[in-house]
Amino acid sequence: MNRALLTIVAMLAITPAMAQDTTDLVYSIEASASVSPIVSMFQEPRYPGATDELSYGYGGFVQVQWRPGRLVAFGIMTGWAFLAHDELPSNPTIDDEGPVTASATLTAIPLQVFVSMRSEHFKAGLGMGPYLMMSQLESDDVSKGSRFELGLTFVSSYVFPISSTLKIGPELRVLYLDYRGILSIMPSVVLTSTLYEY
Amino acid sequence: MALLAFVLSFLVIVANVSAVTSDSVQRYYYEPFPLKPGMTVMQVGLSFTLLPVPLVENEYPTPAAEFQIKHGLSEMWSLNGVLSTNIFSTLLHGGPQWNTAIDRTSIGICGHVGGFYGFISTEGQFDNNSAYAVVGIPMLRIGYRLDAFALSTTFAASYVFVSESSVSGLEAPGPMHTFNDLFCTIALEQPFLRKSQLALGISLSYARTPYQTWLLYNTIDQYLFLPEFFFAVQL
Amino acid sequence: MMQRALIILLLLCTACVSELAPVPELQYDLEHLESTTTPLTEQQRAALDGVYVVEQGKGAFGDTVVGRWINDRFCLYAIHDVVFAELAGGARQDSIILGGYYRIVRSGRGATFGFGMKGDDQTLDGTTSDGERLSFRRVRDAYQSPPPIHVLAHRGGGRNSERLGVSENSMAMVRYASILGATGVEIDVKQTRDGEIIVFHDDTFSPRTVVGAYLLGRVDAFRLTDIKRYGQLIHGESIPTLDEMLAMIVDSTQLSFVWIDVKDAHSVDRIIKAQQQASEYARALGRTLEIIIGIPTSDVFTAFLRSPQANNIPFLYELDAETALAYPNCRVWAPRWTNGIPSSQIDALHAQGKLVFTWTLDVRDYIADFLYGSKIDGILTNYPSLVNAMHSVQY
Numbered sequence: 001m002n003r004a005l006l007t008i009v010a011m012l013a014i015t016p017a018m019a020q021d022t023t024d025l026v027y028s029i030e031a032s033a034s035v036s037p038i039v040s041m042f043q044e045p046r047y048p049g050a051t052d053e054l055s056y057g058y059g060g061f062v063q064v065q066w067r068p069g070r071l072v073a074f075g076i077m078t079g080w081a082f083l084a085h086d087e088l089p090s091n092p093t094i095d096d097e098g099p100v101t102a103s104a105t106l107t108a109i110p111l112q113v114f115v116s117m118r119s120e121h122f123k124a125g126l127g128m129g130p131y132l133m134m135s136q137l138e139s140d141d142v143s144k145g146s147r148f149e150l151g152l153t154f155v156s157s158y159v160f161p162i163s164s165t166l167k168i169g170p171e172l173r174v175l176y177l178d179y180r181g182i183l184s185i186m187p188s189v190v191l192t193s194t195l196y197e198y
Numbered sequence: 199m200a201l202l203a204f205v206l207s208f209l210v211i212v213a214n215v216s217a218v219t220s221d222s223v224q225r226y227y228y229e230p231f232p233l234k235p236g237m238t239v240m241q242v243g244l245s246f247t248l249l250p251v252p253l254v255e256n257e258y259p260t261p262a263a264e265f266q267i268k269h270g271l272s273e274m275w276s277l278n279g280v281l282s283t284n285i286f287s288t289l290l291h292g293g294p295q296w297n298t299a300i301d302r303t304s305i306g307i308c309g310h311v312g313g314f315y316g317f318i319s320t321e322g323q324f325d326n327n328s329a330y331a332v333v334g335i336p337m338l339r340i341g342y343r344l345d346a347f348a349l350s351t352t353f354a355a356s357y358v359f360v361s362e363s364s365v366s367g368l369e370a371p372g373p374m375h376t377f378n379d380l381f382c383t384i385a386l387e388q389p390f391l392r393k394s395q396l397a398l399g400i401s402l403s404y405a406r407t408p409y410q411t412w413l414l415y416n417t418i419d420q421y422l423f424l425p426e427f428f429f430a431v432q433l
Numbered sequence: 434m435m436q437r438a439l440i441i442l443l444l445l446c447t448a449c450v451s452e453l454a455p456v457p458e459l460q461y462d463l464e465h466l467e468s469t470t471t472p473l474t475e476q477q478r479a480a481l482d483g484v485y486v487v488e489q490g491k492g493a494f495g496d497t498v499v500g501r502w503i504n505d506r507f508c509l510y511a512i513h514d515v516v517f518a519e520l521a522g523g524a525r526q527d528s529i530i531l532g533g534y535y536r537i538v539r540s541g542r543g544a545t546f547g548f549g550m551k552g553d554d555q556t557l558d559g560t561t562s563d564g565e566r567l568s569f570r571r572v573r574d575a576y577q578s579p580p581p582i583h584v585l586a587h588r589g590g591g592r593n594s595e596r597l598g599v600s601e602n603s604m605a606m607v608r609y610a611s612i613l614g615a616t617g618v619e620i621d622v623k624q625t626r627d628g629e630i631i632v633f634h635d636d637t638f639s640p641r642t643v644v645g646a647y648l649l650g651r652v653d654a655f656r657l658t659d660i661k662r663y664g665q666l667i668h669g670e671s672i673p674t675l676d677e678m679l680a681m682i683v684d685s686t687q688l689s690f691v692w693i694d695v696k697d698a699h700s701v702d703r704i705i706k707a708q709q710q711a712s713e714y715a716r717a718l719g720r721t722l723e724i725i726i727g728i729p730t731s732d733v734f735t736a737f738l739r740s741p742q743a744n745n746i747p748f749l750y751e752l753d754a755e756t757a758l759a760y761p762n763c764r765v766w767a768p769r770w771t772n773g774i775p776s777s778q779i780d781a782l783h784a785q786g787k788l789v790f791t792w793t794l795d796v797r798d799y800i801a802d803f804l805y806g807s808k809i810d811g812i813l814t815n816y817p818s819l820v821n822a823m824h825s826v827q828y
Contacts (some may be wrong), residue, residue, distance in 0.1 A: 046646040047663045071346050071388050072398060084646060088662065104647040104663060115398070128427065135647040143626065143659050145650030147637055150248070150257045179257055180640050180649075250451035252595065255641055322752060325772040363796075366773025370798035413771075417515075417795045417816070418592075419539035423451040 028067045029196040030075075032157075034171050035060040036188030040083045043181030047086060047104065055084035059186060061173065063114050063125075063155075064195075077114040077127045077153065081175065082107050083184060102139035108132065108175070110153060121160065121169070127153030131177060151177040157190050167192040227430070228385035228397060229341035229348040230306025232297040233270030240267045241397060243430025245282065250422035253411050260284060260410050264430060274298060278308060287316045287410050291335055304350075306339035314361075316412045324365075329412045331361035331372065347388035354381040363412065372407065379405040380421075395432040400425065456541040456596045459534040463521035466532045467505065470523030477529065478502045481550075483571045484826055485509075485557070490567035493537060493544075499575050499825040503611045504687065507531055509569075510614050510822035514797075515539050517818035519612050520548065527552050535561075538816065541596050575825035582804075583690050583811030584820045586615035587793050588634055591815030600666035601642070602632045604673050604681050610688065614821030617690025618682075619727070619792075619813050622675050624700035629657040630675040630707060636696070642667060653697070675704065679711035683720055692749055692767075692790075692813070694727040698736035701726075705742050725749045725764055749790070754778035758785060767813070770794045774807045783808065794820075 038057040046055070059082060065075030084106040109132040116125025130148040137143040154176070159169035171190035176183055225231070227239050243266075246259040262284040269277045271294070279292035291312025298305055314331040318324045334357045341350035356379040361372035385399035404421040473481075482501055487494045495513030502508075509518035520533030529550040536543040546567060548559035555571040590599065590606035593613055599606045602620055610618050621634040631652070635641070638648045638655075645664030648655065655663075660672055673681075675693070682688055695704055708724050715722040727749045728734045734750070737743055747764040750757040757766035758781060766782050767790040768775060779789045792813035794800055803809050804823055814820050 042646060044640075044644045044646070048645065048665050068391055070390060072386070072396070086647075102662065106646055133649055135649050137647060137655070137659050137663060139658075141656065143655045145638070145648070145654045147639065147650040149639075150259065179251070180646070182646070251641060252451060252453045255635075256639065323769055323771065327771050365771050365799065368773060368799060368802045370796055370802075415796050415799075417539055418453065420454055420541065422453075 027069050027198050028194050030065050030067060030073070030192060030194050032063045032065075032190050032192045033060070034157075034173070034188040034190040036171075036173065036186040038081055038083060038184050038186045040175075040182055040184040042084070043183075046084060046106075047088065050086065055086075057082035057084060061110070061188075065114060065116065067118075071117055073116050073118065073125075075114045075116075077110055077112045080107065080109055081184065081186070083182065102137065104135060104137050107134045108151075108177075109134070110151070110175075112151075112153060114153075114155075116155070121158050123155075123157050123159070125155045127151075127155065131175075133177075133180070149177060149179055151175060157192075159190065159192055165194045226341075226348050226350075226387035226395060226397070227266050227268050227432070228339065228350040228352060228383070228399070229304060229343065229387055230295065230297045230339040230350070231299050231304040231341060231343060231348070232273055233268060233276050235270045235272050237270045238267065239269075240265070240433045241395075241430040242266075242433060243397065243428055245401075245426050245428035247408075247410055247424055247426040249408060249411055250424060252418060252422060253408070253414055253416055259427075262287075262410070264428065266430065268295075278310070280310070280312075284410070286318055287314065287412060289314050289409060291333065293335075295337075295339075302343045304339075304341040304343065306337075306341070308337045308339070310335040310337065314409045314412075316409070318413055324413065326366050327364065327413055329361070329363040329372065331409070332359045333357060333378070334359065347386055350385050350387070352381070352383040352385070354383070355379065356381075363415065376406070378407055379403055390431065397428075397430040397432075399429075400427055402426075453595055454541055456536070457543060459536070459543050459545055461532060461534050461545045463506070463519070463533060466530070467521045467523065470525050470530055472523050473529065477524070478507075481507060481529070481571075483574050485569040485571050488556075488568040488570055490561075490565060490569070492565065493535060493542075493561075494567075494569075497826055498569060499822045500569075500571075501575065501614075501821075501825075506533075506612055508612055508614065508818075509535070510818040510825075512819070512822045512826055515816040515819045517613060518546075522548075531557070531559075536596065538593055538596060538818070576827040578824065578827075580810075581616065582809075582820075582824050583617055583788070583790065584615050584817045584824070585617045585619050585690060585692060585790065585792075585811055585813040586610040586613060586817045587619055587813055587815045589618050589620050589632070590615070591817060592795075593815070598668050600668045600670050602634055602673075603666050603668070603670040604678060605668075605670055607678065607682060607688075608685055610817065611686060613817045614819075615688070615817035616821075617688050617692065617723075617811075619692040619694055620675075620678060621694045621696055622700065622704060623652045624697045624703065625655060625657050625660060626653050627656040628703060630700055630703050631657065631660065632673045632675055632678045634696075638664060640667075643672070644669070675707045676710070679707060679724065680714065683711060683715045683718060683722060689721055689723065690811075691722065691724045692727045692765075693724065694729060695733050695737075696729075698730075698732040701733065701736040702740055705737075705740055705746055708746065709742070723747070723764070727751065727767070751792075754782065757782060757787065763787060765790050765811070767792055767811075770799065770803065774803060774809075776807060779808050797823075 040055045061079030063077040065073045067073040087101050087103045112127035112129035114127045131151045134146045154174040157171035159167035161167050168191050171188045173186040243264045245262050249258045262282045265281045267279045276295045278295050282289045291310040293310035295306050295308035317328045319326050337354040339352045358373045358378045381403040383401040387397045390396035403424045485498045495511045498509045498511050500509050507520040515538040518535035520531040522531035532547040534545045544561040544563045546561040548557040550557050557569040559567045588601040590610050620632050622630050623633045643664040648664030712724050729751045749765040750763050751767050757763045765788040770791040788810040790811035795815050812820050
């Protein structure tokens with residue numbers, strides 16, 4: 001799991017960046033929104049007998065940050081990520097319509113503090129804090145569970161201005177839940193807007 | 199291995215950053231740039247330490263309030279002090295630090311001595327439980343100064359001279375004459391809002407008996423990993 | 434460049450969750466050794482039980498060890514640290530041959546080894562797989578307090594479970610508890626959404642205890658079928674129900690005490706039913722087994738008192754001694770050890786024929802204070818081998 005993470009880190013490092021001193025003291029509030037497909041790797045079987053380590057999903061994220069005219073910007077991040085879905089035969093339950101399958105889904109909602117650094121077009125940041133993990137099990141009944149677990153979200157993006165306040169570009173987002181053994185990679189498109197400057 | 203990669207990356211970066219004009223006005227705590235005699239740097243902050251799951255059985259980011267002070271004694275020497283507390287556990291240590299700088303790179307070597315004290319008394323749960331330790335903490339600090347910020351790495355170890363716990367009058371010795379912790383701290387310090395300075399960083403440590411968990415009476419004989427995130431603002 | 438480099442450095446600060454180092458796999462075919470030796474007689478076994486001085490092998494075992502036959506296994510427990518050994522064997526010609534493994538629990542180290550004792554010699558000699566020589570000389574019988582002290586293994590087996598490839602509160606762990614020196618176990622119980630009682634400690638399912646991405650959050654959010662279908666304990670065992678666990682304890686162990694730690698007040702009636710059924714089953718089989726309902730909080734006690742069976746069911750009370758004294762069917766008072774040694778209350782409870790335990794005690798020096806400096810009747814611990822050995826070496 002850590003080797004995969006380091007590989008992703010190296011990939012983030014390849015994105016071009018120019019070191020620029022932030023000598024301007026313009027403060028701003030910025031918001032970013034992104035949507036992406038998600039590929040997740042699970043270190044442990046998702047259920048007893050599961051053999052597939054990968055699962056596929058989708059998600060969207062929003063960040064609001066305060067840039068105090070210096071190197072580091074601070075903000076909060078949230079969103080919604082559909083991480084995994086599995087169907088199991090619900091043996092031996094059989095109703096009038098035939099065998100009943102049981103299905104399970106796993107989603108995650110980040111509620112994190114987000115710290116980033118930016119130079120011109122390139123931005124990299126780190127979200128730290130809890131994810132609200134939620135599961136739903138359905139067969140002849142529905143069970144729902146949820147739990148807060150700590151995670152890290154690594155974000156790297158490269159944006160181009162499309163107007164005086166809007167920028168758009170590709171973003172790579174990596175979710176790392178070490179305790180649960182989940183690594184999710186989210187290549188996405190991000191839209192950034194400067195909401196307020198002073 | 200991550201720690202080694204971390205340190206090597208930092209050294210490579212320090213060696214490769216292009217030179218720009220220096221700014222000698224900023225004074226930071228972690229960066230060991232020599233302080234002018236009589237100058238004092240004080241900062242307050244907060245840290246969150248992720249305690250080892252084998253001890254606390256869950257992900258607990260334990261907070262602590264921190265106060266750090268550095269006072270310039272002479273061109274090459276300063277006196278440093280640190281107070282970290284979350285009421286149940288308090289760590290206080292300090293000592294002289296030798297500082298030198300070559301252009302933008304600075305190096306500091308210090309030897310802190312201090313102590314730890316913990317106390318809790320809750321009816322029906324903990325009856326006058328306390329613990330203390332006397333420690334020595336040698337440190338090596340390496341810093342690099344740019345115009346916009348300073349980056350520094352600190353390598354430290356804590357040596358426990360003596361420690362003891364007490365439970366309602368019963369006493370038992372703790373770790374003694376042994377290295378208990380190894381730390382690597384990475385700090386980024388920069389001017390922040392108006393004239394204040396901000397320190398932001400991560401500390402990675404391996405501890406045989408993490409002091410924050412003293413009232414769990416840990417018996418696992420193994421070094422466990424504790425990451426800590428911290429931030430501080432200069433006063 | 435600097436900013437990107439800084440981000441890389443921050444990203445490398447990963448692997449945040451600390452884990453215990455894995456222990457070496459210690460493969461020793463105990464059954465094979467048993468099959469190639471002649472079973473020892475009861476007298477031969479009794480002659481091996483006792484206190485041994487360690488003449489060679491102090492690095493792992495310290496100066497003194499205690500040897501005991503537990504079922505068909507010869508177990509050794511050290512007193513300087515948490516070290517236990519499990520050996521099998523028997524007679525071969527005029528010698529006694531034993532083989533097995535030892536574990537240094539707190540650091541996770543261990544090795545396999547073999548022993549032999551010739552004729553009437555009182556010395557066990559052997560070598561470990563690391564090449565270390567071992568020589569243990571029997572010096573006397575082990576101490577046994579009248580009545581025997583209860584050594585209770587926490588969560589079915591204690592923190593040993595993280596080193597042994599066996600999960601806490603699992604049936605495999607409880608089956609193993611005797612080998613670790615326990616005379617009884619403490620198990621934790623929780624109620625599922627459909628009213629079933631499972632043996633489980635935490636309020637929530639988490640990666641610490643279960644494997645299964647979908648089994649997360651509160652235990653009482655899931656039905657028993659969900660729990661069995663979507664999750665396992667971390668070492669692959671099925672999460673047992675209380676009925677399954679108690680039946681196994683009666684059938685397959687020689688444990689003499691079970692402390693059922695009740696976590697949910699609304700589960701008391703169901704737990705009482707399980708306790709009664711298992712106690713009747715044990716009596717029918719002629720087993721000497723006490724199954725006690727543990728009351729950790731006032732909420733659970735209030736729910737217990739509301740039960741029509743409240744006056745008939747023996748219980749263990751963790752809070753104040755006065756309440757323990759006030760109820761005739763309170764069998765055990767069990768305060769937390771961090772409250773110190775309650776000497777005057779111990780005497781009062783003994784006067785009523787009640788027992789006093791303490792929990793959960795793992796620090797060696799404090800174990801000595803309670804064992805040698807008080808009249809405690811039982812200790813709940815993650816290190817039953819250490820408590821057993823420290824008790825047994827008294828004169």
